[in-house]
Amino acid sequence: MFKDKDRYLSIVLISPSIIAVLIFIYGFIAWSVRVSLSEWKGLTPDYTFAKLNNYINLFSDPRFQVDIRNTLIFTGVFVVGSIVLGFFMAVMLDQGLKGEGFFRSLFLFPMAISYIVTGVVWRWLMNPAEGDRISGLNLLFSNLNLDFLINKWHTTETWGIAAIALAAIWQMSGYTMALYLAGLRSIPIELREAAQIDGATELQIYRHIMLPLLAPVTLSALIILGHMSLKVFDLIVAVAGKQLPLDVPAIYMWQTTFDGLFYGRGAAIGILLLISVAVLIIPYIRYTLKTETQA
Amino acid sequence: MNKKIFALLSVLMIASLALAACGGGAKKVEVFSWWTGGGEAAGLDAMIKIFNAKYPSVEFINAAVAGGAGTNARAVLATRLQAGDPPDSWQGHAGQELIGTYVAGKQIQPLNDLYEAEGWLDVMPETLIPLISQDGNIYSVPVNIHRANVMWYNPKVLADNGVAVPTTMDEWLAAMDTLKAAGVTPLALGEQWTKLHLMETVLLGSLGADKYNGLWDGSTDWGSAEVTAALENYAKVLTYTNSDSTSLSWQDAAQLVINGDAAFNVMGDWAAGYFIELGKTAMTDYGWAPVPGTVGVFQFLSDSFVLAVGAPNEEAAMDWLKVAGSKEGQEAFNPVKGSICARTDCDKSLFGEYLQSAMDDWSSNVVVGSLTHGVVANDSWKSEIDTALGLFIQDGDLAKFQAALVAACAASGPCK
Numbered sequence: 005m006f007k008d009k010d011r012y013l014s015i016v017l018i019s020p021s022i023i024a025v026l027i028f029i030y031g032f033i034a035w036s037v038r039v040s041l042s043e044w045k046g047l048t049p050d051y052t053f054a055k056l057n058n059y060i061n062l063f064s065d066p067r068f069q070v071d072i073r074n075t076l077i078f079t080g081v082f083v084v085g086s087i088v089l090g091f092f093m094a095v096m097l098d099q100g101l102k103g104e105g106f107f108r109s110l111f112l113f114p115m116a117i118s119y120i121v122t123g124v125v126w127r128w129l130m131n132p133a134e135g136d137r138i139s140g141l142n143l144l145f146s147n148l149n150l151d152f153l154i155n156k157w158h159t160t161e162t163w164g165i166a167a168i169a170l171a172a173i174w175q176m177s178g179y180t181m182a183l184y185l186a187g188l189r190s191i192p193i194e195l196r197e198a199a200q201i202d203g204a205t206e207l208q209i210y211r212h213i214m215l216p217l218l219a220p221v222t223l224s225a226l227i228i229l230g231h232m233s234l235k236v237f238d239l240i241v242a243v244a245g246k247q248l249p250l251d252v253p254a255i256y257m258w259q260t261t262f263d264g265l266f267y268g269r270g271a272a273i274g275i276l277l278l279i280s281v282a283v284l285i286i287p288y289i290r291y292t293l294k295t296e297t298q299a
Numbered sequence: 300m301n302k303k304i305f306a307l308l309s310v311l312m313i314a315s316l317a318l319a320a321c322g323g324g325a326k327k328v329e330v331f332s333w334w335t336g337g338g339e340a341a342g343l344d345a346m347i348k349i350f351n352a353k354y355p356s357v358e359f360i361n362a363a364v365a366g367g368a369g370t371n372a373r374a375v376l377a378t379r380l381q382a383g384d385p386p387d388s389w390q391g392h393a394g395q396e397l398i399g400t401y402v403a404g405k406q407i408q409p410l411n412d413l414y415e416a417e418g419w420l421d422v423m424p425e426t427l428i429p430l431i432s433q434d435g436n437i438y439s440v441p442v443n444i445h446r447a448n449v450m451w452y453n454p455k456v457l458a459d460n461g462v463a464v465p466t467t468m469d470e471w472l473a474a475m476d477t478l479k480a481a482g483v484t485p486l487a488l489g490e491q492w493t494k495l496h497l498m499e500t501v502l503l504g505s506l507g508a509d510k511y512n513g514l515w516d517g518s519t520d521w522g523s524a525e526v527t528a529a530l531e532n533y534a535k536v537l538t539y540t541n542s543d544s545t546s547l548s549w550q551d552a553a554q555l556v557i558n559g560d561a562a563f564n565v566m567g568d569w570a571a572g573y574f575i576e577l578g579k580t581a582m583t584d585y586g587w588a589p590v591p592g593t594v595g596v597f598q599f600l601s602d603s604f605v606l607a608v609g610a611p612n613e614e615a616a617m618d619w620l621k622v623a624g625s626k627e628g629q630e631a632f633n634p635v636k637g638s639i640c641a642r643t644d645c646d647k648s649l650f651g652e653y654l655q656s657a658m659d660d661w662s663s664n665v666v667v668g669s670l671t672h673g674v675v676a677n678d679s680w681k682s683e684i685d686t687a688l689g690l691f692i693q694d695g696d697l698a699k700f701q702a703a704l705v706a707a708c709a710a711s712g713p714c715k
Contacts, residue, residue, distance in 0.1 A: 045679060045711075047377055048404040067686050070693070132543045137560065159545045161693075247491040247545060248689025262374060264682030265400065 033278065040271035047265060058272035068273075071253045074165045078252070079233040081169035082176075086229050087222065089173060090180025095210070097181070098188045108185070111178035119175070123242020126171035130157035130243070158244050165250055168240055172233070180225050187221035188214065227288045231281045253277050327358035328615035330604070331389035333372035335365040338572070338636040345631035346442075350622045357615045362386055380406055385607035387616035392673030393441045393603040395515075398433045399677020407605040409436035413617065419624055422642045426666040430674055431603065439603035440624045443638035446568045446657055447669040448500045448590040448598040451553065454583065456483060456562045464588050468504050468532055471591035475539040478562050485539035487561035489552035492671060494544070494692060495685055497565045498533050499670040504592025505529035508665045515668070515675040517713035521705045530697055537692075557585060565590055567600070567672070571653040572637035581652045589660075597664035600672035601641060676712065683707035 040059070043052040062068045093111055097104050114122070131140035138146055138154075145153040158167040191214065199209050237254035244250045246259060253273050261270030334343045340363070347359050364372035369390070376389060385406065391397040401407045414420050414437055420428065423441075431439055452464065457474075460481050465471040475485035488494060503511045506519070506529050513519030519526070541561060544552070553570045555561040557579055564570070574585050589596065604623050610616045622628040629640040634649045643662040647655050668674025670681060687703035708714035 046403055047380065047400050047406075049381070066690055070690070127546075132546050134542060156543075159543060244545065245490050248686065249545065249693055251689070259682060262370070264679050266679060266682075 036271045036274050036278075039267055040275045042268050042271075044267040044271075045265060045269075049267075054268060058268045059276070062269065062272055062276070067248065067251060067256060068253070070248065071251050071256050073162075074250065074252050075234065077163065078165050078169050078172075078236060079230060081166045082172045082233045083226060083229045085169065085173040086177045086180045087225055089177040090225070091184050093177065093181040094184035094188055097185055108182070111181050113178065114175045115179045117175065119172075119239040120242045122171055122175050123239045126168075126174075127243045130167055130171075132156045132159045158250060161249075165240075165252075168236075168243055168250065169233075171243065172236070172239055175239075176229060176232070180229070183221050183225050184218065187218045191217050223288070227284050231284050234277065234281050234284075325358060326356055326612065326615055327360055328388070328612050328619050329360040329362050329386040330616075330619055331362045331364070331372070331376060331386035333364055333369035333390065335363045342443075342632035342636040345635060346622060346628050349625075349628055349631055350619060353622065354615070354618050357612075357618065359619075380404070383609075385609060385611075387607055387610040387612050388604050388619055389607070390602055390604055391439065393431045393439050393601040394668050394674030395677045396673030396681075397439055397603070397605060398431075399679070401605065402433055402438055403677075406608050407438055408608055408610075409438060410440065410606060410620065411435075411437050413440075413620060413624075417621060417624060419642070422626075422644050424643065424661065424666050427599070427641070430599075430666065430668045431601075439605045440620045441601040441603040441641035442623050442629060443602050443633050443636055444641050444657075444661060445600050445638050445672070446597055446660070447496065447600055447672060448503060448593045448596065449566065449568050449570070450588050450590045451556055451564045451566060451570055451574075452586050452588070453556045453559055453562055454586045456559050457586075460562075462562070464586070465591045466588070466594050468501075468592040472532075472535060475536075475563070479539060484541045484555065484561040485563060486536065486541075487547075487552040487555035487564040488537075488540040488544040489547040489549045490545060491685070491689055491692075493549050493552060493566065494537075495688055496567070496669075496671045497536065498688060500565050500590040500593065500598065501533040501536055502526075502529050503596065503598055503667065504590050505532045507592075508596045508667050512667055512675075514708075515670075515712070517708070517715070521708050521714065522701065526704075527697075527701060530701060534695075534697055567669075568653065568657060569637060571651070575637075575651065587653065587656075595664050597660050597666050598669050599661075599666055600669040600674055603641075680707060680711035683711055 038051065041054060041056070042050060043054045043057075044050045097107060101107075129140045131138075131142065132155075133139060133142075141157075142154045145151065156164075158164040160167065195213055195217075196209060199213055204212070235254060236252060237258070240250050240252060240255065246255050254277065257270050257273040257277070260266045260273070332343065334340050343361070343363070347361065350357075350359055364375050372390075376386075379385060380401075391401070397407070419440075427441075428437065431437055431441065456478075457464065460478055460483065462474045462477055463470075465474045478485040488497065502514070506514070506525060510519045510525060514521065514526075541547075541552075541555065547555075549566055549570070550573055552561075553564050553566055553573060554577075556564045557574065557577065568587075571581075571587075574581075579585055588594075604620055606613070606616055606620060624642075626640075626642055626644060629642055630645050630649060633640050633645070634654075637654070639645070639650065639654050639658050639661055643658075645658070647658055650658065670676055670684065673681070676684065684704060684707050687700055687707060690703070691697070691700035705714070
């Protein structure tokens with residue numbers, strides 16, 4: 005009796021947020037799907053059914069091909085870079101050096117900054133100007149006689165987006181470090197000692213003991229960083245504005261919808277983004293839910 | 300900041316609803332714009348003052364939404380229009396940006412009667428009227444005029460290299476060859492929209508005013524050999540530009556000319572206001588001329604106001620438009636904003652040196668519209684052209700570029 009009343013109360017208490025989520029998330033997803041299947045172009049809604057034309061046209065759209073290429077490059081550089089750098093910093097901090105707390109905060113701080121601020125600062129650092137107007141990192145390289153390092157950063161052809169990924173790595177590698185550090189700390193010291201007694205070198209210990217045990221952490225990091233890179237928008241806009249060489253699906257979606265009034269096409273890009281993020285996130289959520297209920 | 304403005308807007312809207320509910324009969328007019336800062340906001344305030352003096356019984360509601368070039372404001376406006384809650388009058392770039400979007404959606408009214416009653420047809424350039432009309436109906440009241448086809452130059456750099464100010468496309472290319480050989484960056488260029496701006500001026504300079512106008516009404520074929528030649532000119536002009544254009548704003552690019560790092564820059568005449576802000580002197584630190592090939596042609600853009608279909612206070616909105624189009628209103632607004640009047644009878648002594656020369660050209664030249672700034676093409680068409688341009692700058696494939704322009708005109712323009 006009491007239990008039933010408790011259950012009833014909890015449902016009542018949670019229902020406002022359930023209703024809100026149903027309307028404002030799932031309802032709008034359904035609406036976007038509807039718009040993406042329509043011919044809506046211009047300010048007035050036009051729900052004429054267009055089959056999958058918006059999607060089909062996107063895949064033959066040269067601009068969308070640029071977007072896919074850029075997203076792949078960005079994701080690759082950003083995810084691999086953050087994980088490698090984050091793991092390296094975690095291992096360094098795990099050596100029990102003095103002032104660990106200080107360095108830990110230092111590496112974590114960039115995460116507290118918004119992408120816009122990061123973008124503005126890196127815009128200055130990665131100034132591609134040449135000759136007398138040289139500045140930022142290129143000026144530093146020039147003063148240190150490291151002229152071979154001077155480059156065009158985000159204005160490099162095709163690979164410019166990788167320079168934006170550098171700024172993102174700067175921002176997120178500290179977070180990856182924190183994930184790995186927590187993982188390293190949870191590995192019992194006995195395992196390491198046992199390996200040492202068996203004559204394993206440090207490298208072997210990391211390769212065959214630490215890394216396999218850290219696999220769940222790596223998976224989490226992959227997914228968190230991966231879905232962030234699919235949605236990237238603000239960082240690119242802050243560094244380089246909305247320009248085609250550094251175009252990604254989110255920027256195309258914004259421009260085609262709000263500047264060009266192609267609502268149908270914009271909604272189709274939005275749905276494709278949702279699907280690509282869902283492919284990463286849904287298995288992860290299922291996996292976490294399963295392990296949490298087991299625990 | 301946006302939240303605050305949003306909250307303010309909500310309060311204003313609720314307040315106006317409450318007022319309407321009271322039925323007190325207090326007359327008011329709500330005018331929507333994105334003039335929230337600098338000379339624009341000061342100019343709007345000056346016009347509001349005139350409005351209040353002329354119509355003391357009408358309350359003026361200034362519904363301005365912040366954000367560069369109106370990106371946020373237009374999103375707010377779209378939401379309000381879709382909800383059937385239009386402001387009485389709103390700001391928009393004169394021409395197809397307004398017509399293609401709001402006339403198609405049946406959201407603004409023709410203003411021919413107002414033009415006739417106020418005698419504006421006599422004081423505005425004859426060639427302007429078709430550019431702000433559709434099917435013989437005039438849809439907006441232009442308040443200010445900017446010129447897009449201005450070439451700014453550094454007089455000292457030109458003199459040092461023995462280059463005269465070019466007036467034709469061929470002279471321009473030859474001059475830039477000389478400068479390039481001397482190790483000077485011939486032409487300063489900035490981010491993508493400034494490339495579109497440069498493209499429209501080169502198209503105009505290569506095709507001439509009539510053929511250029513034909514691009515936008517469908518009478519000039521985008522696939523023709525003339526357009527190919529014009530695009531080849533553009534591709535050639537691009538080879539004279541600085542390598543880091545992608546990372547420069549229009550101000551950065553204009554500054555290259557001021558600092559003597561580059562000889563020429565093509566930018567709208569808001570650059571004059573920027574140079575004055577930097578404390579530079581006209582004709583010694585910077586000079587100007589029409590973009591080569593466009594002498595005698597004035598490529599304009601303009602902020603203008605419209606009358607909403609179903610405006611809650613239509614009569615008061617007409618009063619506002621009368622002020623916006625009046626000599627007094629435009630003379631109050633433009634010197635502060637750094638633009639010239641849409642009317643040709645404004646007092647020249649109120650304006651600076653550059654603007655005076657622009658006023659002379661405005662009243663005597665052939666007027667054509669700007670693409671980048673919303674006069675000649677609707678939003679969808681413009682965004683397709685912009686994408687095609689972006690791809691061209693990446694791959695340099697001129698034939699593909701021209702094919703994409705033909706396709707864009709067929710899909711979103713008047714071409715069939």
